[in-house]
Amino acid sequence: MLSGLAVGAISGFVVALFRLFIEKLLDFMKFLYSHPTPGIVIAIVVVSIVAGIFIGFLMKQEPNISGSGIPQIEGQLRGEMEFNWWGILWRKFVAGVIGIGSGLFLGREGPSIQLGASVGQGYADLSHQEGASRRVMIAAGSAAGLSAAFNAPIAGTMFVLEEIYHNFSPMVWITSLASAIAADIISLRFFGLTPVLHLVYVRSMPLPLYWHLLALGIILGLLGMFYSKVTLAMPQLYSYTRIPRAFQGLIPLLLVIPLGLAMPQILGGGNSIILSIGHTLPALPLLLLILAIRFAFSFISYGSGLPGGIFLPILSLGAVIGAAYGVFMNSLGLLPHEYILNLMIFAMAGYFAGIGKAPFTAILLITEMVGSLHILLPLAILSLTAFAVTDLLGGAPIYEALLSRLVLPTQIGRLHDAQRFELPVFAGSQLDMSSVRDYEWPTDSLLVEIRRGDERRIPHGDSVIRAGDTLIIMTDNAHLKHVRSMIERATTLPD
Structure with a gap:
């Protein structure tokens, strides 16, 4: 200690x-x-x-x-x-x-x-x-x-x-x-002692309004899947610029200049945006504009590879989504105005829980950053709803997916005479509905891709293999026959 x-x-x-x-x-x-x-x-x-x-x-x-x-x-x-x-x-x-x-x-x-x-x-x-x-x-x-x-x-x-x-x-x-x-x-x-996100939690949301937590959680889960997919695709999009990877940061550093001249208050990771919206709630059109800008430029900023995180940008996006949802529901007469701030706070945790798939961290983080213990139950409901949506859709924890991208070239490089083969997964086999981490893969083998219809996925530990998937596996030529026969037994039904 x-x-x-x-x-x-x-x-x-x-x-x-x-x-x-x-x-x-x-x-x-x-x-x-x-x-x-x-x-x-x-x-x-x-x-x-x-x-x-x-x-x-x-x-x-x-x-x-x-x-x-x-x-x-x-x-x-x-x-x-x-x-x-x-x-x-x-x-x-x-x-x-x-x-x-x-x-x-x-x-x-x-x-x-x-x-x-x-x-x-x-x-x-x-x-x-x-x-x-x-x-x-x-x-x-x-x-x-x-x-x-x-x-x-x-x-x-x-x-x-x-x-x-x-x-x-x-x-x-x-x-x-x-x-x-x-x-x-x-x-x-x-x-000092002031919480990082010092938002005044005025009134607890009554139970009859808790259906908003489920509805907003579903929206956050779907938008979380969108965020993850675009974030993971950005390095490929940047490669089309032909700029060396280390210098691709020049693009966002120059693009931020006109944005800063037009809207200097929107710059940064998002802490000031969260506090600003929490103190003075904008109209719905402005919220949607801020949301669109922050979505687009978050992808541009992080996708360039510049040193910087997505933690706070995710929280700020969640806050804007929660505020926009609350203002829209208030305009329909389905949510009293005083509870919009509540949804804004809850949505920060929900969006991070859906993207990072770390609901406990999300709940505790927002509780500490806001400085109130009265929000634990609604935070938990919204976070678990967003988490469940992304999990049902097969979403990977964003940091684990990024790690897979980092280590895959190194793992392939360890194979001296790499050979690639494909195996279909049959219903009822050992690997059907199993997580990648639950199967003991043969030594000198590497699962590099899971094909599901037209979709191609880079696997991670929590990826669930399903019947109908095609597994793309690499191994050394010297071990090809042994590795293929071992994995084939796990993808087919026993005799």
Whole structure:
């Protein structure tokens, strides 16, 4: 536990500085966009190009600072990836401040988690800890990173257990909780005791109106599937630009300039948007416009590979969806005006639960960020509804799907003489209605794709294999006959 406290304190300081620099730079950029002159606009364009090139060189030196960093940590804790903690730490810090502080629709939480994990790894390496102890330090640093980013120590701990480490052992959760609390205390010294999303929860929603939670949960689940599919498709869309991957961040850094000149108040990960809508509710047309812009530019920002997260952008999208739903229902006379804010708060948790498939984290995070315990039951109902919709539709946890994209090329590269074969899955076979993780795949085999009709899916641990699917499998030529016969027994009915 003492090691967890030390990792948490160091991580809290690093992440608090990271968060502070981003806020100061973002405020400065909003000021410039609010007072434009030809000289200021030209300067922003030039600086944005230089910043994009500079971040590109950092990403070429260390590609694993790309994106949120959460899939990379999951891969590291599974033993599938390994990093130079110092190279990640300083490059992620610098590139994250520049990219997020410029006004892009990127969150600070993913990079904060990776910064914390790097501190945890560095602490373990410098104190000569190995194996399980080293992994616990990395997990503790991750919890500290999220805790310091959102002042949410309980949610930070739960996120590590539910989404990253997938282990509820006492050593993991006690060390992670100690680390998260230490980081939160350090962060509070920088930013005070006011919750990150200080929305005043005026009145509890009466039970006869709870049907709105189910209806909104279904909408959030469907829109969550849309968000996941487009997010996963963005790297392929960016490849058509012919710009090297490390320098594709130039596109959003330049596209944000006209957006900043037109609507400077909408820039950033979304924290200010949530607070603004919570205090002064816009009309439905403006809410729909904000929703469309935030959807489109969130995809553009994150899809470029720039260091930055999707955690806060997801929460902000959920808030706007909840507000738009509430205003629409109020116009129909089906929802009193005073409960619109309630749905806005609940929708943040529901949208994250549907996309991240981490409902416990979603519930605890919004509870801590808003600062009220009276919202637990409706939060749980809405989050579980959105989760169930995406689960029924076969949606994958977004971070696990992103991890699959990262490790697949490495796994294929380990095959010396790779051969590919296809096997259909028959009804009633061993693999019919089984999760990928529930089957013990033969050594030297790799399930690379599941075809379902015209749909092609990159598999992950929670993917459910169904009768009628075609499995695309790769293995070494030397093991082809053995691997094929073993998996074929699992895809066909026994004699």
